[in-house]
Amino acid sequence: MKKLAGISLVFYFFLFVLPRFCYEKTGDFWYQTILSDLPFNPRWEAERISSAEMEMIPSLxxxxxFFLGSGMQCFAFLGEDEKTVLKFFKHSPSLLKKGRFLWHRPFLDSIFDSYKLAFQELKEETGxxxxxxxxxxSLLPTVTLIDKMGNPHQIALDETExxxxxxxxxxxxxxxxQMEDQDISGAKRSLDTLFFALSRGYRKGIKNNDRAFRRNVGFSGDHALLLDAGSLLCDERVKIPMEAQKEVLQKGRNLQNWLLKHYPELHVYYMNLVQQMKEE
Structure with a gap:
């Protein structure tokens, strides 16, 4: 009986405790998981940026x-300037070939479709x-990534997505x-900017299926950004104001609840902005 209990404890440790410990230490990042053997696909060729914009990329x-976080689709790394983020797509470890991983294509297609749509139609709104x-x-440099444990990794950007x-x-x-600084008008302007960015997407017939609204919307300066662009798709229905309003109510429920709990005055303002969407 004691032997069985000991085996159970060992099993529990390796199945639950050790993976959790490793995740907390590494953020689930292993540099091999951002490499792939994906061949060239014309479907993924996005429109070229201007010469002036391209000239800025090497300096950025x-x-x-530095490791910032891990989501369902990507690992994110924050630049030393704290103004730019590099996101690398996670590649499935289900099939190994020559030390690199291959994706499940259906899942990959939807993610790449979404990011290409964001880049071509919502560049300002997604940043x-x-x-x-x-x-x-020979287009891009090699960059140094610092993982969660402080270890450096040299990544050739030409070879990654x-x-x-x-x-x-x-x-x-x-x-x-803003509220702690008693800048209520500034907080309201932030919400105005958020709704302006959301409305631009809806007017273009672009829907966001991301339900982690609170965690994936942010600001760069005075501009609201949809930080996670991996769940976008075309849907003409959201051009209808009432449908767009439904989308905001559904996807923004966690933000609504947070505002109601912490800043009721902002919650009232937020809901007024939602109501105005029907009148546009």
């Missing part, structure tokens, strides 16, 4: 990037500066800071 990449979904040659995006201050952090 000429810095170290995406550069999108690299096909491998290139990534997004370069403006860094954003999360919406709750921004509103809390």
């Amino acid at each position: 990449l000429n810095q170290r990037f 995406i500066l550069f999108l690299h979904l096909n491998k290139t040659r 990534f997004v370069l995006q403006k860094a954003g201050e999360l919406i709750c952090k921004r509103l809390r800071r």
Whole structure:
């Protein structure tokens, strides 16, 4: 009986305790999981940015990037300038070939479709500066990533699929800071900016299926940003004001509840903005 109990404890440790410990230490990041053997696909060729914009990219990449977080689709690294974020797509460890991982295609297609849509139609609203979904040659530098444990990793950007995006201050952090500074008018302007960004997407017939609204909306300067662009799709119905309003009510419920709990005055203002969507 004691032997069985001991085996159960060992099993529990390796199944639950050790993975959790490793996740907390590493953020689930292993540099091999951002590498792939994906071939060139014309479907992923996004529109070229202007020469002036392209000239800025090398300087933005000429810095170290520090582990910021891990989501369902990407690992995020914050630049030393604290103004830019590099996001690398997670590649499924289900099939290993030559030390690199291959994606499940259906899931990959939807993610890449979403980021390409964001880059081409909602560049300002998402803050995406550069999108690299096909491998290139001698176009991009090698960057240094610093993982959660402080270990450096040299990554050749030409050989990876990534997004370069403006860094954003999360919406709750921004509103809390403004309210603590008694800047109520500033907090209301932040909400105005948020609804302006959301409305631009809806008018273009772009729907966001991301339900982690509170965690994935932020601000760069005075501009609201949709920080997670991995769940976008085209849906003509959201061009209808009432449908757009339904989307905000459903996807923004966690933000609504947070405002109601912490800042009732802002909650009233937020709901008034929602109501105005029907009147546009």
